[in-house]
Amino acid sequence: MNELVMQIxxxxxxxxxxxxxxxxxxxxxxxxxxxxxSVDWPxxxxxxxxxxxxxxxxxxxxxxxxxxxxxxxxxxxxSSALLARTAMETCILGLWxxxxxxxxxxxxxxxxxxxxxxxxxxxxAGLVPQDLIRQAVGALGEPGxxxxxxxxxxxxxxxxxxxLGIHLYDAAYRPASHYFTHATGAALLRHVTADYxxxxxxxxxxxxxxxxxxxxxxxGVLAAAIADRIGNPAQVRLFARYAENHADRVLPPMLxxxxxxxxxxxxxxxxxxxxxxARMTKSRLELELSQDQDSGEREARVRSMFVSLTASLGVEDxxxxxxxxxxxxxxxxxxxxxxxxxxxxxxxxxxTSPLHEA
Numbered sequence: 001m002n003e004l005v006m007q008i009x010x011x012x013x014x015x016x017x018x019x020x021x022x023x024x025x026x027x028x029x030x031x032x033x034x035x036x037x038s039v040d041w042p043x044x045x046x047x048x049x050x051x052x053x054x055x056x057x058x059x060x061x062x063x064x065x066x067x068x069x070x071x072x073x074x075x076x077x078x079s080s081a082l083l084a085r086t087a088m089e090t091c092i093l094g095l096w097x098x099x100x101x102x103x104x105x106x107x108x109x110x111x112x113x114x115x116x117x118x119x120x121x122x123x124x125a126g127l128v129p130q131d132l133i134r135q136a137v138g139a140l141g142e143p144g145x146x147x148x149x150x151x152x153x154x155x156x157x158x159x160x161x162x163x164l165g166i167h168l169y170d171a172a173y174r175p176a177s178h179y180f181t182h183a184t185g186a187a188l189l190r191h192v193t194a195d196y197x198x199x200x201x202x203x204x205x206x207x208x209x210x211x212x213x214x215x216x217x218x219x220g221v222l223a224a225a226i227a228d229r230i231g232n233p234a235q236v237r238l239f240a241r242y243a244e245n246h247a248d249r250v251l252p253p254m255l256x257x258x259x260x261x262x263x264x265x266x267x268x269x270x271x272x273x274x275x276x277x278a279r280m281t282k283s284r285l286e287l288e289l290s291q292d293q294d295s296g297e298r299e300a301r302v303r304s305m306f307v308s309l310t311a312s313l314g315v316e317d318x319x320x321x322x323x324x325x326x327x328x329x330x331x332x333x334x335x336x337x338x339x340x341x342x343x344x345x346x347x348x349x350x351x352t353s354p355l356h357e358a
Contacts, residue, residue: 028242032223050103057094061219068215084211085176091218096152098225099159109144175253179205207251216246302331
């Protein structure tokens, strides 16, 4: 349990503290620009393939990275979150273009579908009939629809055998959309304070530096994928390392929101008492494991420890059917982990005993 707390604390500190990397960022941006512009854009757009659009996505990401950093530096929290979300979507689109053979055709078809919608204002103003607009745009080709962002992420992961696309979507894109982009209940409730007052300024639902870290990571991810496509392992390592270092410092919006909701309700003294109880419980369990005592008593002690922790976090008023499954999972996880640790320690001790050596 202490190890878990240390891991969470370490991840939180990485997400909150500055990460000066100006020389590396300049090098990454310079090489990413060269990578994106290494091939001229075809004079006939129909000759552009998925790789061409992926390089355009990288150019777009470089500008979004700059804009996101500027918004973070000037403390424009809403703008930085929206820019970071756009960077994620651009990154996933660029990766999708690299791995979907018909990506270029689908992009062009989606523009033909959206063309009449973009020109609706002409018919609303009585200048050109909507039917005529559709007829003119339809003559350019068959309209189509792009897959949604999650479907793009799933295709990328299926092609690469990884889970990066879905991880980006689930950890950051979806919650950023929920809290910042769309008019959801959670987005509206950001204007209600903890003491039930109205606030013109919404609550901060994301760590200040998280958006720029995410934009940095997106640049590295897409640049590494393009460098891998052209067979440049040195650049792949540079971009991948850059992406990994920044991705490790992104706190998901949900984690920040939950942490702030609990901050005013946490009883620090009770948490300290719970950790002392956890250490005592672990020592007692190790003794009982060595003596093969009743497992039911061990489970009861661990469950009591987690009930105390729940109370110290101020979430004891949640419905039991919501809390109980989580408690059951944590109790089993802790018991299994401590049992495995005890077994490993026992086998190590037996392996280094004088009798074993003889």
